Amino acid sequence: MTGARCAEPIEFEALVAYWVGELPSAAEAPIEEHLFGCAHCTRRVEELAALAHGIRAVVRRGAVQAVITPPFLEFMKQQGMRIREYRLAPGERVACTIRTDDDAVVSRMQVALAGVKRVDALHSLDLGDGHQRQWRVEDLPFDPSTGEVLALPSAQELRKLPAHIFRVRLVATDESGERTLGEYTFAHTPG
Amino acid sequence: MTLERLRDGRLREPERIVSFVLGMCRLVVLEIRRGSWRREKLLATWGDAAEAVEDSAVLGLDADKLAACLEALAERERTVVVMTFFAEKSGDEVASELGLTAGNVRVIRHRAIARLRGCMGGGAS
Numbered sequence: 139m140t141g142a143r144c145a146e147p148i149e150f151e152a153l154v155a156y157w158v159g160e161l162p163s164a165a166e167a168p169i170e171e172h173l174f175g176c177a178h179c180t181r182r183v184e185e186l187a188a189l190a191h192g193i194r195a196v197v198r199r200g201a202v203q204a205v206i207t208p209p210f211l212e213f214m215k216q217q218g219m220r221i222r223e224y225r226l227a228p229g230e231r232v233a234c235t236i237r238t239d240d241d242a243v244v245s246r247m248q249v250a251l252a253g254v255k256r257v258d259a260l261h262s263l264d265l266g267d268g269h270q271r272q273w274r275v276e277d278l279p280f281d282p283s284t285g286e287v288l289a290l291p292s293a294q295e296l297r298k299l300p301a302h303i304f305r306v307r308l309v310a311t312d313e314s315g316e317r318t319l320g321e322y323t324f325a326h327t328p329g
Numbered sequence: 330m331t332l333e334r335l336r337d338g339r340l341r342e343p344e345r346i347v348s349f350v351l352g353m354c355r356l357v358v359l360e361i362r363r364g365s366w367r368r369e370k371l372l373a374t375w376g377d378a379a380e381a382v383e384d385s386a387v388l389g390l391d392a393d394k395l396a397a398c399l400e401a402l403a404e405r406e407r408t409v410v411v412m413t414f415f416a417e418k419s420g421d422e423v424a425s426e427l428g429l430t431a432g433n434v435r436v437i438r439h440r441a442i443a444r445l446r447g448c449m450g451g452g453a454s
Contacts, residue, residue, distance in 0.1 A: 157417075160419035189446070193395070193411065206411070
């Protein structure tokens, strides 16, 4: 078995599908057979393994922010992660923090999503020093049936921040324009 | 399947059994790596010193760079990638949780992984 380039390398997407176990066994077998004899493609699986391992590690260390789903949040808990949750209705304000023994903080913004095609978030960060930073996050992933948007901020970044006010305005956007779905205020104090 | 063929004497190139065994060893190692979650948790709880070493490199990947590359993805892409690799969810599972079609999720996943590999300095097919 040499490291020579493979004449017919398996598509990386097929390796990903194989990795997450979404292929029927009839499709897995030829991939496995190929991998058994191909150092080139096996190295690409190793690259995939390193990527997966790295992503698990950086998420667990709180180095990544993402919009997540309720089942994903449950999975994090099942893995032993200590999660501090804040559930807010539209218009609500919550006093929040992140403690040293928290692995992550998740905000659960309750919102009516029926019929909504696209959701953007308008963020505003006020550090109390006279400067406000505002930015827009476009096209959040969401499942309308859940009636909430779950945001997982980077715990590492959150720990660096002093006391601040963070506001989120969720807006529905479509061809006719945009309308506010809800505003949520997080009054953060360091843990 | 290969083992069954070997048992039945139907393996086309029996001399490749050495490659087969080596390949299987590699896959076993990969499985061990995939199952390294428990070890990671133990390290997170007890292994401050070891954690400091691993912070800079995760199986050869620069963790800070990987986090930056994830941050550079579009919101949907990041969610799909994290759900795929952190929770090892299939395209169908991700789709059902995000109210999308499985095909749509695979397109997002494909694009996101390509961008991630490109950002990390890999990406050759």
